[in-house]
Amino acid sequence: MALLEVEGLKAYYGQTQALHGVSFALEPGGITTLLGANGAGKTTTLRSLCGMVRTEGSVRFDGRPISGRATEAIVRLGVGHVPEGRGTFTNLTVDENLRVAAYTRRDKAAAQRDLDMVFEYFPILKARISQQAGTLSGGEQQMLAISRALMLGPRLMLLDEPSFGLAPLIVQEIFRIMRRINAEAKVSMLLVEQNAALALELADHAYVLETGRVVMSGKASVVKSDEAIRKSYLGY
Amino acid sequence: MATTVSSTGTEAGIQNVFAFIRRRWLWLLIAFLALLPIIGGKTGYISNFWFLQLSLMIVYAIAVLGLNLLTGFNGQISLGHGAFFAVGAYTAAILIDQAGWPFWATLPMAAVTCFVAGYLFGLPALRLEGHYLALATFALAVAVPQILKYRHFEGFTNGVQGINIFKADPPFGLPLSSDQWMFLVVLAVAVLMFWIARNLLDSRTGRAMTAIRDHAMAASTMGINVPRYKAVVFGISAIYTGIAGALHAIIFEFVSPDSFRFELSIAILVGAVVGGIASLPGAVIGGVFVQMIEKYADALTKKISAAVHLPLELEPWTIYGIALIVLMYTMPTGIAGGLAALWRRMRRS
Numbered sequence: 001m002a003l004l005e006v007e008g009l010k011a012y013y014g015q016t017q018a019l020h021g022v023s024f025a026l027e028p029g030g031i032t033t034l035l036g037a038n039g040a041g042k043t044t045t046l047r048s049l050c051g052m053v054r055t056e057g058s059v060r061f062d063g064r065p066i067s068g069r070a071t072e073a074i075v076r077l078g079v080g081h082v083p084e085g086r087g088t089f090t091n092l093t094v095d096e097n098l099r100v101a102a103y104t105r106r107d108k109a110a111a112q113r114d115l116d117m118v119f120e121y122f123p124i125l126k127a128r129i130s131q132q133a134g135t136l137s138g139g140e141q142q143m144l145a146i147s148r149a150l151m152l153g154p155r156l157m158l159l160d161e162p163s164f165g166l167a168p169l170i171v172q173e174i175f176r177i178m179r180r181i182n183a184e185a186k187v188s189m190l191l192v193e194q195n196a197a198l199a200l201e202l203a204d205h206a207y208v209l210e211t212g213r214v215v216m217s218g219k220a221s222v223v224k225s226d227e228a229i230r231k232s233y234l235g236y
Numbered sequence: 237m238a239t240t241v242s243s244t245g246t247e248a249g250i251q252n253v254f255a256f257i258r259r260r261w262l263w264l265l266i267a268f269l270a271l272l273p274i275i276g277g278k279t280g281y282i283s284n285f286w287f288l289q290l291s292l293m294i295v296y297a298i299a300v301l302g303l304n305l306l307t308g309f310n311g312q313i314s315l316g317h318g319a320f321f322a323v324g325a326y327t328a329a330i331l332i333d334q335a336g337w338p339f340w341a342t343l344p345m346a347a348v349t350c351f352v353a354g355y356l357f358g359l360p361a362l363r364l365e366g367h368y369l370a371l372a373t374f375a376l377a378v379a380v381p382q383i384l385k386y387r388h389f390e391g392f393t394n395g396v397q398g399i400n401i402f403k404a405d406p407p408f409g410l411p412l413s414s415d416q417w418m419f420l421v422v423l424a425v426a427v428l429m430f431w432i433a434r435n436l437l438d439s440r441t442g443r444a445m446t447a448i449r450d451h452a453m454a455a456s457t458m459g460i461n462v463p464r465y466k467a468v469v470f471g472i473s474a475i476y477t478g479i480a481g482a483l484h485a486i487i488f489e490f491v492s493p494d495s496f497r498f499e500l501s502i503a504i505l506v507g508a509v510v511g512g513i514a515s516l517p518g519a520v521i522g523g524v525f526v527q528m529i530e531k532y533a534d535a536l537t538k539k540i541s542a543a544v545h546l547p548l549e550l551e552p553w554t555i556y557g558i559a560l561i562v563l564m565y566t567m568p569t570g571i572a573g574g575l576a577a578l579w580r581r582m583r584r585s
Contacts, residue, residue: 050457052453070461071456071457072459072461072462075457087451088450088451089451089455090451091449091450092446099440100447100458100460101458103440103443103459145454148454148458
């Protein structure tokens with residue numbers, strides 16, 4: 001059974017319709033990427049999955065319908081959202097940011113294990129633990145955002161442009177660790193990216209969005225090698 | 237030899253004393269304040285007037301703390317906290333005047349009333365942010381005195397006349413004046429309220445509050461129920477300001493609608509910002525500031541214009557305005573932040 005099943009998803013910002021019936025499915029354990037130009041509806045799709053915008057259509061997570069639910073309820077089911085712009089709690093320390101993320105955890109021992117795991121993936125955060133999070137570099141804040149989502153103990157992680165505004169070397173490091181998290185922590189991922197070449201390296205499946213619709217999909221390796229798709233939709 | 241040993245011994249002793257003071261300065265300060273009535277009684281240096289002044293400063297500190305929890309730590313603005321101050325004050329006054337309750341029993345009741353009022357106001361306020369929330373709370377501040385004057389509530393509120401109550405005498409025949417006794421009560425309540433606030437802020441709940449302030453959307457992706465938190469924090473904030481109002485009624489022995497005009501709401505907000513937003517010591521400084529300004533700005537303005545024979549007429553409150561401008565210019569993060577920065581600079585040099 002698919003981990004996430006989206007059917008005919010429409011989303012609205014006030015009167016403006018941003019998604020016109022998006023459908024896709026995510027297999028458990030994989031990394032899927034949503035590609036497309038600015039304004040194609042990538043971020044809106046992630047927000048819709050998390051109940052942050054008004055939607056119509058069906059979203060099922062692990063067989064359970066989640067559309068129309070509050071964000072925090074969806075999160076508690078095991079959907080970690082790494083938001084656009086990282087969403088750092090700037091005035092809290094790194095430690096406090098991570099502890100906010102453990103907010104829903106009842107099992108303190110498991111939360112502590114996850115914290116150790118986070119520090120193993122991102123040792124720099126341990127070195128910065130009592131630093132105010134707003135003073136971290138962009139890359140470190142992105143690592144913190146991913147770590148916070150990990151602290152929820154999610155089965156699915158939604159990543160909104162983790163490469164945004166970061167130096168290429170940092171991006172490569174973060175993507176390498178994301179691959180490890182996917183393999184070792186068994187977290188499925190839905191990755192939204194402007195940088196299609198990078199996303200297709202990491203993902204095993206890809207959907208291409210254009211003005212609020214899925215215009216094509218397929219295995220990442222196929223999409224990557226299809227020159228027509230690349231030229232018309234991905235622009236490289 | 238022996239002298240050197242003993243002198244280093246004394247030096248170490250003095251250093252220990254300093255270290256102790258540095259570690260425990262807060263409790264030492266509280267203990268000192270608690271001893272003031274005895275010191276004042278023995279020496280006669282501190283009049284009852286001064287105990288009333290100190291009590292009022294502490295009361296405003298609690299009120300400012302309430303607003304600080306909401307605005308400083310949760311990011312919701314309020315220009316209407318005078319309304320909760322009034323609700324707390326009237327709850328205490330009515331229960332003492334009409335139901336004959338002892339003053340201390342009215343405090344929990346004021347807390348409950350204000351929590352309900354704050355929570356209920358917080359629910360619709362969820363739809364408002366920034367300027368709109370400021371306006372809605374401002375409307376509350378303007379409305380409450382009118383409601384208190386409303387004809388059909390006169391049986392409870394006594395309308396524009398207000399309610400007179402009488403200060404309690406100290407229990408067990410303690411050799412204290414009632415002003416000294418109330419000072420101790422107010423101090424004890426304040427210590428308790430600040431202690432609770434500190435623990436609250438240092439808890440899971442406090443971190444969630446601050447996370448919502450920093451990034452509400454990201455907070456919801458951490459599983460935090462943002463709307464419920466915002467409404468509850470509104471209620472908690474109202475508890476603090478309401479208890480301050482109740483204490484004010486008790487030590488001032490009088491409530492009337494015109495004691496709670498919207499200027500009070502502004503004064504509480506000014507206290508929070510001038511003291512230092514999102515800072516507990518800042519709330520104390522803000523409370524002192526609110527009372528001092530209320531008491532002395534006007535008088536000081538008159539005295540200055542009389543002393544230096546200014547060619548122009550100084551309006552009352554000129555000092556207030558000047559003090560605000562100077563403070564905000566020199567200490568943009570409030571007095572607490574300014575002092576902390578000064579302290580750091582002194583230690584470095």
